[in-house]
Amino acid sequence: MAGSEAHGPRAVRVTPEDVRRLCEFLYRRTGMLFDDNKRYYIDRRLVERIGATKSESFQAYFAVLRSDADHEIEQLINAFTVNETYFNREEHQLRCMTSDLLGNIIRGKRPGESIRIWSIPCSTGEEPYSIAIWLMENWRLVDSYNVEIVGSDIDTRALKAAAEGIYGVRALMRLSRDVIGRYFRPVADGEHQIDPGLRESIQFTRANLIDPSEMARYRGFDIVFCRNVLIYFDDSSRRIAAENLYDCLAAGGYICLGHSETMSRISPLFRVCRFSDAIVYQRPEADHDGR
Amino acid sequence: MPFVKRAVPAPSPAGRRAGDDVAPHNDGLEPHIAALGSPDIEVRWKAARALGGRADAVRALATALGVEQVARVREAIMTALMRVGDEASVMALLPYLRSQDAAERGASIEALQALPEAILPFMAPLLADGDSDVRLLATELARNMPAENATQLLCRLLEHEHHPNVCAAAIDVLAEVGTRDAVPALQACAERFAGMPFLPFAVSIAIARISDTDR
Amino acid sequence: MTDVERAATSSRRRILVVDDSALVRLYYRNTLQRAGFEVEQAINGIEAMEKVLAQPFDLVIVDVNMPRMDGFSFLRTLRRAAADVATLPALVITTEAGEQDLDAARAAGANFYLIKPVSQQDLLRHAAVLSGAPA
Numbered sequence: 109m110a111g112s113e114a115h116g117p118r119a120v121r122v123t124p125e126d127v128r129r130l131c132e133f134l135y136r137r138t139g140m141l142f143d144d145n146k147r148y149y150i151d152r153r154l155v156e157r158i159g160a161t162k163s164e165s166f167q168a169y170f171a172v173l174r175s176d177a178d179h180e181i182e183q184l185i186n187a188f189t190v191n192e193t194y195f196n197r198e199e200h201q202l203r204c205m206t207s208d209l210l211g212n213i214i215r216g217k218r219p220g221e222s223i224r225i226w227s228i229p230c231s232t233g234e235e236p237y238s239i240a241i242w243l244m245e246n247w248r249l250v251d252s253y254n255v256e257i258v259g260s261d262i263d264t265r266a267l268k269a270a271a272e273g274i275y276g277v278r279a280l281m282r283l284s285r286d287v288i289g290r291y292f293r294p295v296a297d298g299e300h301q302i303d304p305g306l307r308e309s310i311q312f313t314r315a316n317l318i319d320p321s322e323m324a325r326y327r328g329f330d331i332v333f334c335r336n337v338l339i340y341f342d343d344s345s346r347r348i349a350a351e352n353l354y355d356c357l358a359a360g361g362y363i364c365l366g367h368s369e370t371m372s373r374i375s376p377l378f379r380v381c382r383f384s385d386a387i388v389y390q391r392p393e394a395d396h397d398g399r
Numbered sequence: 400m401p402f403v404k405r406a407v408p409a410p411s412p413a414g415r416r417a418g419d420d421v422a423p424h425n426d427g428l429e430p431h432i433a434a435l436g437s438p439d440i441e442v443r444w445k446a447a448r449a450l451g452g453r454a455d456a457v458r459a460l461a462t463a464l465g466v467e468q469v470a471r472v473r474e475a476i477m478t479a480l481m482r483v484g485d486e487a488s489v490m491a492l493l494p495y496l497r498s499q500d501a502a503e504r505g506a507s508i509e510a511l512q513a514l515p516e517a518i519l520p521f522m523a524p525l526l527a528d529g530d531s532d533v534r535l536l537a538t539e540l541a542r543n544m545p546a547e548n549a550t551q552l553l554c555r556l557l558e559h560e561h562h563p564n565v566c567a568a569a570i571d572v573l574a575e576v577g578t579r580d581a582v583p584a585l586q587a588c589a590e591r592f593a594g595m596p597f598l599p600f601a602v603s604i605a606i607a608r609i610s611d612t613d614r
Numbered sequence: 615m616t617d618v619e620r621a622a623t624s625s626r627r628r629i630l631v632v633d634d635s636a637l638v639r640l641y642y643r644n645t646l647q648r649a650g651f652e653v654e655q656a657i658n659g660i661e662a663m664e665k666v667l668a669q670p671f672d673l674v675i676v677d678v679n680m681p682r683m684d685g686f687s688f689l690r691t692l693r694r695a696a697a698d699v700a701t702l703p704a705l706v707i708t709t710e711a712g713e714q715d716l717d718a719a720r721a722a723g724a725n726f727y728l729i730k731p732v733s734q735q736d737l738l739r740h741a742a743v744l745s746g747a748p749a
Contacts, residue, residue: 123611124611125607125608125610125611126611128608129574129575129608132574132575132636133575135636135657136575136636136657139657139661167546167578171545171546174543174576222403240400240402243401244400244401250401251401254403255401255402255403256402256403256404256405257402258407305400306400306402308400308404309400309402309403309404310402310404311404311405311406311407313407320448320451325407325408325409326407342513343481343509343512343513344478344481344482344513347474347478347481348451348478348482351448351474351475351478354471370660370661370664371660371664372656372657372658372659372660372661372664372682372683373661375474375682376470376474376660376682376683377471377474380660380663380664380667382667382668382696387664387667387668395440395469395470395471396469501678501679501680501684501685501686501687502683502684502686502687504679504684505658505679505680505681505682505683505684506681506682508681509681509682532709535709536679563730563731564709564730564731567635567637567638567730567731568635570637571635571636571637571638574636574637575636595731596731596732596733596734596736597638597641597730597731597732597733598731600637600641601637601638601641604637604640605637
């Protein structure tokens, strides 16, 4: 190139064909579709990740991505999705829970029986608390059954924060002022803390989705929220985790994935169920022979 | 608060409760292997899961796979074999490439695809198999291999392959992982199938993906 | 307008293309889109089921050989699903044309089949007929 030369590492060039190759790979691997509208956004993040992995070319980076070294697939996806966790993050699934799932679940239960709901990974607790609050605000039968909510994560620091239940305004942005007033009290620095009664109602535990002996402690769950984690496991771990979750669910129990996740990339063990508010998956009520 | 908080049982110590799926290496092999033959679906499922990754169980898992009718138990057996990932487990899975059942073929591909190193020694014979369906499925196994290996194997296939669908399958994998070394074989393929639907298109896309990349 | 609303009000026929090969899907998509169809894609029967349940389609074109849920399993699941979805016309793409394969396709609930590799003319002709597109 004529003119002044830049010194330092050579800038890696990413061509439209490279991006197509990348998008085809990501679609096959995760089910996420990046159409032409989103391509520009990918270009920039891709160049960032090429730099972050110190790859000398797109080819070299693509090899890293394909081998998923250091969880690069997750790192790349995280680079262009919004990841913050907040209350009522996927409200349509909560709606589906009260509009459809619970109705089906209680058909097999007598009043007073347990309904077990699991949030795994629960991170810093927004999800299990959201479930609890949503049920109290929207399910008229919440007092008629023994509803048990468990929140689990592999990260003990996140669990500690979850048990503490202190959140900033951003996490509460989807909640109305009334709801905040009913379940939180203000604490220092403009933050809010979940009321002690609610905090004490949720069981927080450490659990690893891939560890069968840890997962053996969890049985008979009617609904599991397992969002944005399965898709990032390797082939073998995805299958093990899916089999573990199958065992943790009651027959006919439901599992909800992240909004851009699909069982098609994870496991054939579950039935696809469509409801007005969401597509969820179900452990079949019974096995059938053959196919 | 209307919610019930019940303690989740602590993880049980080495003396496990009967029927728990576990994976300690000091757990007795025989009870699980015997359980693989149980008439009870749940018992077979637990047995398959308990034997995951155990190289000494491969023969029993392979036998069980041959007779298992329930889909989820078949899946669990394949997972167990996949977790061993050695030559014996590859050999246990390979026969299902020839299955008449599309679901069985798909399941075996999925398991084998996750074992690119273990499957490598089998690739040349698979890609030269007399059955075109087997050759077609085998191309898929190259997808998770390093680019150089996949390219070499699939180019060798393309040079001699006459079945258009087998070529199409190889071209699809090369579009994702092929290196520049694949271009001559791809071009030759396009010429050989110039009159056929789809193949010239597939080659043009694969070459575009491969060629227009920074070096 | 949501995707589903847009799909329901569009006068263009909507086709779901299901094949685990990216190149095959691209080929079908290009051919069908140029002829005015709206096209979505899926790589196996599970994803196809998810999409068919989530959005309206006029035709599904499905390959027999796919991992995790093959074409026949998908068709059987489709035909047992809710009424609005169970009658979706299905064009099966198979590599074999033996009696057994055609019987299997019919038994699984296919409306028609084609043999790979499929020509653009065959694809368009059958897509038009099966999706009920105007001649």
